[in-house]
Amino acid sequence: SQTIHQWPATLVQPVGSPLSLECTVEGTSNPNLYWYRQAAGRGLQLLFYSVGIGQISSEVPQNLSASRPQDRQFILSSKKLLLSDSGFYLCAWSSSRWSSPLHFGNGTRLTVT
């Protein structure tokens, strides 16, 4: 069966520090991968998605970047964190077929102080 791992679960970082969040998927190949952010409140905002190694599409201009160095690995990074980067970050995967369910990781709660 497929599983998605995301770490760390919580992170407290000072403003201006770098960020690296990692997500890996097991049990499937060539998945579509996504990074979502959920600010305090409720909405899910799509930040990045990837349909293959090295293929990254950005949805929202921001202080973050994403990379996909391997088929089942997705990394979210920042060189210098801002206070506004605080939030709940969710990695997700889906099959490459249209209209496939999203399967989310457990999320990383990031607090920038």
Add this chain to the structure above:
Amino acid sequence: QQPVQSPQAVILREGEDAVINCSSSKALYSVHWYRQKHGEAPVFLMILLKGGEQKGHEKISASFNEKKQQSSLYLTASQLSYSGTYFCGTEIPPYDNAGGTSYGKLTFGQGTILTVHP
């Protein structure tokens, strides 16, 4: 564009019913429904692919009106475990995707908070 969900919040007693609506200003290819418990990741409930399609998941079902570009989630005889935030995610038709890639990018509504009391 983000779909609009209504209502924003619902409070129920166990056994009562609720309807959550999701409307889009764009033509839709599919609608997904997810539930998120506090502090947890969203969990997939169901996908509706065709206009007029209805699906059921235990006492939770949904319909998709393609012409009206909207979907509704029906929760009947609610249980305490139904509490959480419900999100609809909408997917635009493939022919609108300029890149022609095989992904299904979802745009989520703002969520509806459902609270079920004993």
